[in-house]
Amino acid sequence: xxxxxxxxxxxxxxKMHVFKVGNDGxxxxxYHTAVSSAKKxxxxxxxxxxxxxxxxxxxxxxxxxxxxxxxxxxxxxxxxCFNGDDGKEVLHTSWxxxxxxxxxxxxxxxxx
Numbered sequence: 001x002x003x004x005x006x007x008x009x010x011x012x013x014x015k016m017h018v019f020k021v022g023n024d025g026x027x028x029x030x031y032h033t034a035v036s037s038a039k040k041x042x043x044x045x046x047x048x049x050x051x052x053x054x055x056x057x058x059x060x061x062x063x064x065x066x067x068x069x070x071x072x073x074x075x076x077x078x079x080x081c082f083n084g085d086d087g088k089e090v091l092h093t094s095w096x097x098x099x100x101x102x103x104x105x106x107x108x109x110x111x112x
Contacts, residue, residue: 002059002081002089004051008102010093016047031065038071045069049077058082072100 004027005093008016012035012083021027030044049063062078 008091025053040070043069074098
C-alpha cells in the first residue's frame with residue numbers, strides 16, 4: 001500500500017515532508033517549495049491533508065499548504081499515489097494557488 005509518510009520531491013525540486021498518516025487517513029507536515037513569486041525569502045510551510053486508505057494501495061489524497069510565513073497565498077493539491085513497475089511509489093498531483101488581491105475586481109487574477 002502507498003504510505004505518504006516521509007519525504008517527497010517533485011520535478012522542480014520542491015519537497016514535502018509528511019510526518020505521519022493517522023488511522024483515519026489524516027496527515028500533517030511541511031512543504032518546502034523551491035519556486036515562489038513572493039518578495040520575502042521562502043520558508044517551510046505547514047500542510048494538512050487527508051487520504052483514502054484504499055485496499056489496492058493506489059490512494060487518492062488532498063492537502064492544503066498555507067504559505068503564511070512568507071506570502072499571503074494558500075495552495076491546495078489533489079493527487080493519487082501509484083505503485084510503479086519498479087516497486088517505487090510515485091505521486092501525481094494537480095494544484096491551485098490562491099493569491100491575495102486588494103479588491104474584488106481583481107478576483108479574476110487571484111487563482112492559478
